[in-house]
Amino acid sequence: xxxSRNHAEWNAPPPFxxxxxxxxxxxxxxxxxxxxxEKIFKKAWIPVCHESELAKAYDFRTVTxxxxxxxxxxxxxxxxxxFLNVCPHRGNMIERRPSGTFLDGSPSGNPRHMTCMFHAWQxxxxxxxxxxxxxxxxxxxxxKKSQVGLRELKCEVYFGGFIWVCLDxxxxxxxxxxxxxxxxxxxxxxxxxxxxxxxxxxAIIPCNYKLWHDTNCEFYHDYLHYHNRITGFNxxxxxxxxxxxxxxxxxVGSFEVQYDNYEGFDSRAAISFPxxxxxxxxxxxxxxxxxxxxxxxxxxxDLMTPLGPDKVMIEFRGLGLKSDDEATRRxxxxxxxxxxxxxxxxxxxxxxxxxxxxxxxxxxxEPRKILHGRHExxxxxxxxxxxxxxxxxxxxxxxxxxxxxxxxxxxSKAESKSKEEALA
Ligand code: FES
Ligand SMILES: [Fe+2]
Numbered sequence: 543x544x545x546s547r548n549h550a551e552w553n554a555p556p557p558f559x560x561x562x563x564x565x566x567x568x569x570x571x572x573x574x575x576x577x578x579x580e581k582i583f584k585k586a587w588i589p590v591c592h593e594s595e596l597a598k599a600y601d602f603r604t605v606t607x608x609x610x611x612x613x614x615x616x617x618x619x620x621x622x623x624x625f626l627n628v629c630p631h632r633g634n635m636i637e638r639r640p641s642g643t644f645l646d647g648s649p650s651g652n653p654r655h656m657t658c659m660f661h662a663w664q665x666x667x668x669x670x671x672x673x674x675x676x677x678x679x680x681x682x683x684x685x686k687k688s689q690v691g692l693r694e695l696k697c698e699v700y701f702g703g704f705i706w707v708c709l710d711x712x713x714x715x716x717x718x719x720x721x722x723x724x725x726x727x728x729x730x731x732x733x734x735x736x737x738x739x740x741x742x743x744x745a746i747i748p749c750n751y752k753l754w755h756d757t758n759c760e761f762y763h764d765y766l767h768y769h770n771r772i773t774g775f776n777x778x779x780x781x782x783x784x785x786x787x788x789x790x791x792x793x794v795g796s797f798e799v800q801y802d803n804y805e806g807f808d809s810r811a812a813i814s815f816p817x818x819x820x821x822x823x824x825x826x827x828x829x830x831x832x833x834x835x836x837x838x839x840x841x842x843x844d845l846m847t848p849l850g851p852d853k854v855m856i857e858f859r860g861l862g863l864k865s866d867d868e869a870t871r872r873x874x875x876x877x878x879x880x881x882x883x884x885x886x887x888x889x890x891x892x893x894x895x896x897x898x899x900x901x902x903x904x905x906x907x908e909p910r911k912i913l914h915g916r917h918e919x920x921x922x923x924x925x926x927x928x929x930x931x932x933x934x935x936x937x938x939x940x941x942x943x944x945x946x947x948x949x950x951x952x953x954s955k956a957e958s959k960s961k962e963e964a965l966a
Pocket of ligand 1: 629630631632633634658659660661662663
């Protein structure tokens with residue numbers, strides 16, 4: 543008979559295998575958080591922004607990866623390069639604005655150069671040091687400009703014009719290899735013609751970044767979203783597959799959304815992205831904290847930057863086709879905002895849910911078991927997406943997600959085989 547549980551019963555392991563639940567300390571422990579920055583975020587490819595955010599020569603954009611300030615600049619040759627936004631002289635952050643242009647120079651520096659405001663050293667768009675103030679007087683022949691260039695970072699423009707940066711020179715793979723096939727379902731739609739960003743907002747949310755990633759890669763929670771239920775619970779919806787790829791990535795198969803079922807909403811077919819069947823909807827969740835979400839006419843990208851075990855900055859971008867005329871762009875923005883804008887029918891509901899999780903997983907709270915145990919033939923209400931993510935997390939961290947005090951152990955051959963069979 544169903545009953546409530548006392549303290550010991552509440553703390554007992556659930557009736558699941560170890561990969562079907564996680565321990566909430568992975569969402570709240572300060573030491574684990576610091577380890578994640580070192581072992582994961584400093585080693586993965588991260589799509590930090592979109593090429594349309596620095597469209598012209600000498601435009602720049604500044605971002606942060608795992609507490610490291612990073613600057614992206616577009617050179618005269620139109621190539622985007624990434625550097626640590628740190629002066630080699632005395633460690634000042636060189637550029638403080640979020641975006642802008644170096645075309646006009648700064649009060650203490652020349653046009654077309656990055657100038658450190660502290661002692662006026664200057665760098666060109668290739669990261670070369672081109673000016674040291676009173677160089678000969680102070681350094682004589684002991685320091686050459688060639689010895690104090692900026693630190694260049696691995697940088698690639700890939701997948702619809704996203705700019706990917708990796709802090710680890712030795713990652714040993716390009717973005718295509720890193721994505722391991724997870725991006726392929728949307729590549730024809732995103733690479734057919736240039737895209738342009740039309741929406742940006744960021745939110746700092748009191749929860750662990752993985753809880754946001756979870757909510758992007760599990761669909762069982764569509765019970766939270768009235769709009770999704772009304773427009774989505776058709777046969778195609780329940781047949782949608784979750785697919786796991788190497789490196790912890792996931793994608794979610796498509797189906798036809800019935801936008802007309804919700805009052806005030808319209809079909810997205812007329813301004814759909816290229817090659818996408820009318821009103822279809824794909825999602826891709828990249829390890830460790832990125833989401834691409836294409837709902838017919840507008841693309842959303844979430845980028846998670848962990849700020850603490852219980853704090854994440856999420857940057858939300860909305861993108862359309864660069865070729866849009868004014869009316870088309872307005873229509874696309876309406877589609878985007880009606881679901882994903884701050885007053886849309888979806889986004890705030892997810893934010894409320896993860897905030898509730900964050901409150902209950904405070905560092906001082908007793909560790910809890912978080913269940914990922916649904917199996918439904920890898921379809922939409924299966925929780926294989928989260929299990930796939932946490933298996934990868936365990937590998938990178940060498941910690942078991944269900945008991946992070948223990949080292950990770952690879953799933954047995956029999957388990958991996960049955961997974962492969964289910965995916966086939
Ligand atoms: S710290 Fe940048 S010039 Fe001195
Ligand atoms: Fe959601």
